[in-house]
Amino acid sequence: MDFIFALAWWQHLIFIAFCVIIIIQLFYYLRYFRKLANYAAPKKEQSQEYPVSVIICARDEAPNLIKNLPGILVQNYKTTHEIIVVNDNSVDDTKYLLDEFRKSFKNLTPIALTQEAKLIPGKKFPLSMGIKSAKYEIVLLTDADCVPASEYWIQQMQDGYHNGIEVVLGYGSYYKMPGLLNKIIRFETFHTALQYLSFALAGKAYMGVGRNLSYKKDVFFRNKGFSAINMIPSGDDDLFINMVANKHNTAIVIDQDAHTLSEPKKTWTEWWRQKSRHYTTAKYYKKNHKFLLGLYSLSHALVYPLLIASIIFFNWWLALSVFTVRLVVLAVIWKKAMKKLNEEDLWPMFLLFDIWMFIYYTLFTPTLVKKPGKNWK
Known part of the structure; x- marks a missing residue:
């Protein structure tokens, strides 16, 4: 009798835990992620074009500069702007390439670094x-392996600035190519953006991506640059934004003309290394951000194990009914958000991607405690 009672108690406990996880997931989707799905850029009474300094750091990036730099140099932006390329100790043809570009584009300013910065690893x-x-107050950052999605990239990104805004978060997407790896890379990029853009809209900005990011020089100098995070190889984008962004000074720009495009990794090993490097900075986020992100990741990772346990040990149709509620909400919000970010071709696979996230969190959780590498490339 005691055994039967104990078994029934555990069966109910499993289902209750499953319901709690579903409620947590619904909270994130309806409280936060819905904001990006329903986002419409605020209408401005008058549009103003600000002088902009575009900054690119390059180390041995000659092939990428040949391919991508022209897309930045020929931007349709009539207001004063400059393109700064920091040549960081390159040993390839970067210097000669920049010299050639400089002959045709007078607003290109190469900066040559010939010595490594001691005790400051990474890109900072x-x-x-x-x-x-x-020269200008607004700086717009991207990488050498990125190209603007349109000739209006500078125009669109600087348009995010209005009264009180000091930080503008953009979206850096990847080229659409055949193959499962490409879809997974693009989905993971979308899913990350769903979080950091939605949290920014909710007044809880916690990161940006260096492929498409803008802020004012005053923010940089007021916070003493990267001095607080100089010892960490990465984090020049997410950790800096985590440090300086707040609900009053941050805006997002997700117009498709404002996106940047990058070449995705071609092999699973390369992608694994890239993602592992990115995740080593998450442990340095503010405590409230780590809690919010950690609770979301944990709840997402537990959905399928608890669903299977509830089907086996409790009641299959009741468990599937509860799961369906979450799946419908997720499908609707993902579809709308994917359309906003020009990733809607991924939506037909939304169920597979949802299952994939369980595998993803299981694989990358150990990287949260891994020591960061020393190189930014």
Whole structure:
């Protein structure tokens, strides 16, 4: 009798735990992610074009610069702007390539670094040199392996600035190519953006991506640049934004003309290394951000194990009914948000991607405690 009672108690406990996880997931989707899905850029009474300094850091990036730099140099932006390329100790043909571009584009300013910065690993030192050399208050950052999705990238990104805004978060997408890996990379990029853009809209901005990010020089100098995070190889984008962004000074720009495009990794090993490097900075986020992100990730990772346990040990149709409620909400919000970010071709696979996230969290959880590498490339 005691055994039967104990078994029934555990069966009910499993289902209750499953329901709690579903409620947590619904909270995130209806409280936060719905904001991006339903987002419409605020209408401005008058549009103003600001002088902009675009900054790119490059180390041995000659092939990427040949392919991508022209897309930045020929932007349709009539207001004063400059393109700064920080040549960080390159040993390839970057210097000669920039010299050739400089002959045709007078607003291109190469900055050559010929010595490594001691005790400052990663990209922060070259980026700091670029920001300090910038002529204009608004700096717009991207990478050498990125190209603007349109000739209106500068125009769209700077349009995010209005009264009180000091940080503008953009979206850096990847080229659409055949194959499962490409779809997974693009979905993971979308899913990350769903979180950081939605949280920013909710007044809880916690990161940006260096492929498409803008802020004012005053924010950089007021917070003493990267001095608080210089010892960490990565984090020049997410950790800096985590440190300086707040609900009053941050805006997002997700117009498709404002996106940047990058070449995705071609092999699973390359992608694994890239993602592992990115996740090593998450442990340095503010405590409230770590809690929000951690609770969401944990709840997402537990959905399918608890669903299976509830089907086996409790009641299959009741468990599936509860799960269906979450799945419908997820499907609707993902579809609308994917359309906003020009990733809607991924939506037909939304169920597979949802299942994939359980595998994803299981694989990458150990990287949260891994020591960061020393190189930014």
